[in-house]
Structures are given as C-alpha cells and as structure tokens.
Amino acid sequence: MNNFIFSRKNIHIDRGDGVYLYTPDGTAYLDLGASYACVPVGHNHPDVISSIQNQLEKLSYVQGSFPVTIRDDFHEKLIEISPGDIQNIWLCNSGTEANEAAIKFARHATKRSQIISTKQAFHGRTLGALSATWKPTYKKGFGPLTPDFDFATFGDVESLVDTISEETAAVIVEPIQGEGGVNLPPPGYLQEVRKITEEVGAAMILDEIQTGLGRTGSFWTCNQDNIVPDILTSAKGLANGLPIGATFCKDWIANDPGNHGGTFSGGPVICAAGNATIDVIQRENLSNNASKLGSYIIKELEGAIGDQTRDIRGSGLLIGIQVKHGSGPILNKLASNHGILALPAGKTVVRLLPPLTIDKTHAEDFISAITQILEETS
Numbered sequence: 001m002n003n004f005i006f007s008r009k010n011i012h013i014d015r016g017d018g019v020y021l022y023t024p025d026g027t028a029y030l031d032l033g034a035s036y037a038c039v040p041v042g043h044n045h046p047d048v049i050s051s052i053q054n055q056l057e058k059l060s061y062v063q064g065s066f067p068v069t070i071r072d073d074f075h076e077k078l079i080e081i082s083p084g085d086i087q088n089i090w091l092c093n094s095g096t097e098a099n100e101a102a103i104k105f106a107r108h109a110t111k112r113s114q115i116i117s118t119k120q121a122f123h124g125r126t127l128g129a130l131s132a133t134w135k136p137t138y139k140k141g142f143g144p145l146t147p148d149f150d151f152a153t154f155g156d157v158e159s160l161v162d163t164i165s166e167e168t169a170a171v172i173v174e175p176i177q178g179e180g181g182v183n184l185p186p187p188g189y190l191q192e193v194r195k196i197t198e199e200v201g202a203a204m205i206l207d208e209i210q211t212g213l214g215r216t217g218s219f220w221t222c223n224q225d226n227i228v229p230d231i232l233t234s235a236k237g238l239a240n241g242l243p244i245g246a247t248f249c250k251d252w253i254a255n256d257p258g259n260h261g262g263t264f265s266g267g268p269v270i271c272a273a274g275n276a277t278i279d280v281i282q283r284e285n286l287s288n289n290a291s292k293l294g295s296y297i298i299k300e301l302e303g304a305i306g307d308q309t310r311d312i313r314g315s316g317l318l319i320g321i322q323v324k325h326g327s328g329p330i331l332n333k334l335a336s337n338h339g340i341l342a343l344p345a346g347k348t349v350v351r352l353l354p355p356l357t358i359d360k361t362h363a364e365d366f367i368s369a370i371t372q373i374l375e376e377t378s
C-alpha cells in the first residue's frame with residue numbers, strides 16, 4: 001500500500017508543456033482540468049521555470065521573519081492585485097490552510113465564534129476548514145469537528161438572514177461553488193452577503209481558491225460584484241503548481257489576528273513562482289481570454305449538446321456540464337478515446353478548469369469530443 005489516499009489513474013504522466021500532459025511514450029493529453037486549476041498559465045511555463053531556477057540558485061529557503069527581496073516583491077504584487085485597498089497578506093501552503101487561517105483570524109478579531117458556511121460548500125479538509133465544508137462523506141468518522149459552524153442555503157439571502165446574528169464571527173462563501181457542482185448564485189447575492197455581514201459586524205470571508213486569478217473573467221470574481229470582503233483566500237494556481245495559499249485581510253482583521261504561524265510561510269522559491277505567475281496572467285490578459293473563451297464554449301455546447309444535458313453553466317473558464325446520468329463514464333471516454341482530461345464536480349457534473357491559456361482549437365476539440373460521446377451513449 002503506497003499512497004493509500006488517492007486512487008491511482010491508469011495514465012502515467014511524465015511531463016507537461018502548456019495545455020498538454022504527456023505520458024512516457026509521448027502520448028499527449030489535453031489537460032482541461034489543469035489538475036484542479038493549479039496551472040493557470042499552463043504546465044511548465046518558461047517564465048515560471050526560470051524565475052524558480054534563478055531563486056533556487058540564490059536561496060531556496062529562509063524562515064519568514066527574515067526579509068527577502070523576492071518575498072517583498074511578491075507581497076507588493078499581491079497588494080497591487082488585491083480587491084479594494086487590502087494590504088495584509090498571510091502566506092501558507094494550501095487552500096485549506098488559507099481558510100483555516102481566515103477562520104482563526106475572524107474569530108480572534110471579532111471575539112465571536114459562530115462561523116456560517118453554505119450548503120454544498122467546499123473549503124478544505126483540516127478540522128477547521130472541514131467544519132465549513134458541507135459534504136457528509138468528507139467528514140464521516142473524523143468528529144467531533146470544530147464547534148459553532150452552521151450552514152445557510154447557498155444563494156439564498158433569507159436563509160443567511162435567518163442564520164446570522166451579532167454572535168457571528170464570519171460568513172465564509174465561494175463566489176461560485178466549484179466542488180459542490182459549479183453552482184452560481186443569483187446576481188446580487190455576494191453584495192447582499194457583504195451588506196448583511198457589515199450590519200452585524202461579522203467578517204465576510206470570500207473563498208476565491210477556485211474562482212480567482214482571472215478564471216471567471218476578472219482577477220477576482222468579487223471585482224465583478226464591486227465588493228471587497230474582509231478576508232479573501234487564494235491558493236491552487238497562485239504559484240502555477242507549487243504549494244501555496246494566501247489569506248488577504250483588511251486592517252481590522254490584520255490588526256488583531258491572534259497567534260498564528262507556519263514554518264514555510266512565504267518561502268522564496270514559492271514567491272518566485274508566484275511573481276512570475278501573476279506577471280504572465282496580467283501581461284497576457286488571461287482573464288480576458290477566460291471570459292471570451294468561456295462564453296464561446298458555453299454557447300457552442302448549448303447548441304451542440306444542450307438537449308442531451310440537464311444544464312450547462314459557468315463563468316469564464318469555470319464550466320459545469322450537468323449530464324443526465326453519471327459524469328464518470330463520460331470523463332473516462334474523454335480520456336481514453338479523445339485524449340482529453342476533465343474533472344467531475346459531484347456525480348453528474350463534468351467540470352472544466354483549464355489553463356487560462358487555452359485557445360479556440362482546444363475548446364473545439366473538447367466540444368466535438370463530448371458531442372460524439374453523448375451521441376454514442378444516447
């Protein structure tokens with residue numbers, strides 16, 4: 001028993017280049033899952049590689065309390081892209097850790113304990129973040145979880161109003177639920193969450209771990225709603241595949257965060273990767289590409305397979321295709337017959353989270369493959 005957690009896929013990966021992964025014998029796979037959104041600028045982007053290599057030759061690691069230029073540069077870049085005037089960033093190693101810190105900071109700064117999450121949410125798997133995650137199968141056998149977590153219905157303002165009070169430390173929410181099925185809230189929902197949390201003095205934690213970095217057509221999805229959360233979390237592709245998490249905090253949170261820490265916070269190599277990743281996203285205007293290609297894919301899919309699916313939804317390059325039966329056989333056929341990797345989101349949704357660098361030919365390859373598969377199985 002080597003890796004007892006992940007199931008082992010039957011595609012052995014040897015190397016990556018742009019939007020493709022390759023097996024040792026050179027077979028190419030179009031990677032439309034980007035290993036869960038972890039390579040927004042594509043596999044092995046030359047700028048990211050050279051930034052990492054340069055930093056590795058200088059200094060691979062020093063503890064976070066020693067100032068290092070590359071980390072200072074990364075902080076500056078993160079502040080530049082942060083929503084509103086957020087100036088404070090805690091760096092860590094994963095999305096789970098970023099949310100764990102967010103929950104701790106919110107509790108400490110508000111001196112309250114209740115955390116409200118949403119049904120179908122996914123916020124991670126450590127005990128605090130897991131307590132904010134909805135799906136019972138992720139929690140089974142790990143209890144007792146962290147107390148004082150409640151769930152409101154996602155997208156439903158009334159449900160939040162019924163759950164929140166002046167005892168609430170924070171509301172944690174994804175702008176679009178990714179793992180939960182690519183669920184979009186009704187327009188104006190995030191603005192209402194912002195208003196309601198402000199009214200009771202609770203922190204709004206926006207989990208942009210899957211939606212951020214340009215994926216939905218703006219650097220953060222909240223930019224489109226013109227709101228600034230008290231805390232925003234990011235991770236996944238922020239260092240284009242190296243482990244990272246970031247918790248962005250407004251001053252009132254950062255001024256009273258409690259005692260938190262972590263050995264690998266802001267490691268220089270990770271910061272080098274993050275700097276190059278953000279540069280590429282900005283220079284190549286990848287949020288614009290995500291917006292244009294995402295609309296194109298959804299429109300084309302609706303025309304080609306709309307009547308064979310229950311729903312096709314998404315924003316930018318976060319797309320969910322809800323099929324009539326299981327997503328598993330479709331994903332298997334995409335990989336084995338068409339050399340295309342996509343992801344599930346629950347049992348009936350085929351999810352796309354591709355590198356933001358894909359072009360129209362990649363989109364067309366996917367559209368024709370899924371059309372053919374659904375025709376064969378109908």
Ligand SMILES: Cc1ncc(COP(=O)(O)O)c(C=O)c1O
Nearest residue numbers: 094095096122123124178209210
């Ligand atoms: C919205 C969201 N939050 C948190 C996480 C957890 O991130 P990680 O797997 O890096 O711990 C994920 C991972 O899928 C996610 O999609």
